[in-house]
Amino acid sequence: MDIKHSTSEFQISHQGRTIIAHSHNRPAFYLGRGDATFNMYRGNFDIADYLTERLALRQFSIQENSDNTRIDLSIEGTTQLSLIVTSTAQGRLKIAFEAASDDYNRIWLRVDAKPSDNIYGCGAQLSHFNLRGKDFPLWTSEPGVGRNKETYTTWQADVNDKAGGDYYTTNYPQPTFISSQKYFCHLQTTAWANFDFRHDQFHELQCWEIPEYLLFGMEDNYIDLMENFSDFFGRQPELPEWVYNGIILGIQGGTDFTVERVEQARKAGIKVSAAWCQDWQGIKFTSFGKRLQWNWQWNPEVYPDLDKRIHELKEDGIRFLGYINPYVLQDYPLYNEAKELGLLAKKIDGSDYVVDFGEFDCGVVDFTNPEGERWYKEVIKREMIDFGLDGWMADFGEYLPTDCVLHNGKSAELEHNDWPRRWAKINHEAIAESGKTDDILFFMRAGYTGIQGYCHTLWAGDQSVDWSMDDGLASVIPGALSTAMTGNGIHHSDIGGYTTLHGNKRDQELLLRWTEMAAFTPIMRSHEGNRPNDNHQYFDDPASMAHLASMTRVYTHLKPYLKQIVAQNAGKGTPVQRPLFMHYEQDETCYDIQYQYLLGPDILVAPVHQAKQSEWELYLPKDEWVHAWTGEVFLGGWITIAAPIGKPPVFYRKASKHSALFDGLVAQL
Structure with missing residues (x-):
């Protein structure tokens, strides 16, 4: 951790990379007030925010302590937000937030960026892999039918069911991203958030509460970065x-x-x-x-x-x-049992909250209880x-639902x-x-x-x-x-x-x-x-x-x-399906390939995802790649290959220690 500052600006760096760059003229932190409305229809959400105030936190003071650095951000001389900056025992950078009062319920913060940055993650994003150039609201919901406002299917889903979705709607959002600068950035919040990657010099992270902390982890390569990442978030067990x-x-x-x-x-x-x-x-x-x-x-x-x-x-x-799912069908045995035990989420009037799942209603078992x-x-x-x-x-x-009453007393919105x-x-x-x-x-x-x-x-x-x-x-x-x-x-x-x-x-x-x-x-x-x-x-x-x-x-x-x-994956967090750049990080083309993947380090898969195709164009990073079905060797670059049904575009590395196993794939057809 390194913090450089003068009377008008400060920079927070970690392992030689600038993370936060703040000055009076270009502040990195803003606070505001807003009133949100959430209208849910069968898991699809219409969300609006009436923003009443957004204020830049231009002024600051810095206090260096033995185990942390405290940065107080103020408006007109009054501290409104404090940053407590530390290096964790695991070598990550942590910026914890302390709000001076409950006056503000909106925050925007800017993470330093380069125009060449590529950005990945934010949960399950189905329309874009490289997130650079767009913003991503982060709220778990039905992803929608069609998920593209220019298609007939989405239009029909919107008109008939309020369920068309958009490029960012997803079952699985997460306020975490990985940069091609080889760091991960995580905002610890459960509130509605928006990660905006449209700016050359910064990524703006917004959320509708004061978050607990911002966390950064950095490594020299993507394999080590995923190990660092998964050491913090946890890892999936091996498959049976x-x-x-x-x-x-x-x-x-x-x-x-x-x-x-x-x-x-x-x-x-x-x-x-x-x-x-x-x-x-x-x-x-x-x-x-x-x-x-x-x-x-x-x-x-x-x-x-x-x-x-x-x-x-x-x-x-x-x-x-x-x-199974987390809900119980109204008037059936498990619903009645949960109701009798007082385990269902409530309405404001104290009655049980039931949700319309499409022509039938279900109770919400309160997991905060x-x-x-x-x-x-x-x-x-x-x-x-x-x-x-x-x-x-x-x-x-x-x-x-955001308006139900939960056992722990916490807002259902959060x-x-x-x-x-x-x-x-x-x-x-x-x-x-x-x-x-x-x-x-x-x-x-x-x-x-x-x-x-x-x-x-x-x-x-x-x-x-x-x-x-x-x-x-x-x-x-x-x-x-x-x-x-x-x-x-x-x-x-x-x-x-x-x-x-x-x-x-x-x-x-x-x-x-x-x-x-x-x-x-x-x-x-x-x-x-x-x-x-x-x-x-x-x-x-x-x-x-x-x-x-x-x-x-x-x-x-x-x-x-x-x-x-x-x-x-279970041991070090190295994913089974991997982006090409995870093993070919010097190849700039790999960073924008989103319809191919590596299966482990040695197999490259380029699925045919369009109709009526007998040939398929794909990209191979520089290496010796063996076509699984013909044995032909390719050295990299864009190629067009025959791809009849039954022989999908699949290649394996000639130097793989599993090459004898892969040689036997063709015999399985």
Whole structure:
């Protein structure tokens, strides 16, 4: 840490890099007042702020102490905000904030920047990987359908459902970014925030409370930076061994139907690790499509004899996964139990708060109440783990209303962003307390600061079943990379997408291309979609079955390599799917590549994410790259290569110690 100052300016530096540059003429700190309104409709938020005041904190005084430096920022001679600057025991720079009063509820602070900076992270960003040049509101919500205001799908979603979304709407935001100057910057707050990367000389970070602190960590390379990063935020555990044995098949329709589908798939040569039956607790049909009965108990009418068959499947090498979310369906047993125990969030008038999830209402179990947290963990243990489930989708987490009353007395506006972390913690601890961390898999779409040490894997959310760049197949790739740069190195997606609305229907080609991409991710898992009968399914024709079989052979063939890079993620925070610049940091082109990725250090994947393509253009960093299907060697640069369905653009490093394993990929087709 180094602080240089004169009577009119100061600079805070860390490891030789300027972090904060403040002067009377160009202040780095502003305070203000505002009144926000949050209107939520089924997880989509219309947020507005009436700003009444924004004031620059130009004046300052500095006091150097033995263990910190205190900087008092003032307006007209009165201290309004104090910075306590320290170097942590881990070698990071920490700037804690102390407000002189409660008069201000808005802050803007400017982190020094260079015009050449590239910026990554901020959670799951699906439209942009390099965030430079845009601003990003950070609020967990439904990401929206279409996510591009210029598309027909988004327009229709907005007009009909208030649910169109935009480039920044996401299930998983986080007020943390990584700079190409090789530092991470984290703002510790749960309030609504906006990170603005549109300015050449600074990045402006705004939030709607006085944050706890600003934290910086720096290293000389990206691998060490991710280790530093994950030392602070936490790391995902390794995947259970059984995950690598094949695809997790998304199946709905009952016990016998599930067993039949698994056997059908196996006979077709598809390697299956598990059946994922999200309707294990029952079904609801709404105008949206096939929904679930949100009462987290086995439904013997839909799944007769599952209490016995689930164990038979496991003996046969097939795990069984289900579904849960943080809400309980009104007037069903678990809702009634939570209500009787007083564990539901309240309205201002003291009545229970119920949320509209699309033609049915649910109670919000109050996770700020230790008894509510304990009760939900017991539900997971009793109804799911003890029943025999080997994993589940831990869905939602984004819907906490900002006007509900919580047990801890804290504003729900400030708890909203933290809800996904609380939800992940409940799932993780229920599994850990049962001694099953190494054997149970759960996956989430929602997230926020601190989810890294609790969430076993993320999935990309509810992509549209189409080729759109912002909400279709392509969007999964920047989503995986941005979450990787936010400390979540295990990521996957619904094969084929999920959302069928406003004329979008999954065709065969989309399903096949999505399957190709999934074979080169840490987890393969399919989904029928919200309207299964409108979507092409893998079992609809022999060609689709054969294609899935070959891709599962490819995936399982990579098991030794996948296990190794997943272990790296668990041990040092090095993500499984990595941006190209993580290993080729001197190559400037790599910093703007958002639709390709490295799978570990040695495999490069450039998924075909547009329809009707037989050739594909891609970029190879300078190295010796072997084309997985022909053996042809390339030395780098932009190339165009044949990419028929079944042979996606995949390359491996010739010098890899795993080259013999990779040589065998072509034999799996």
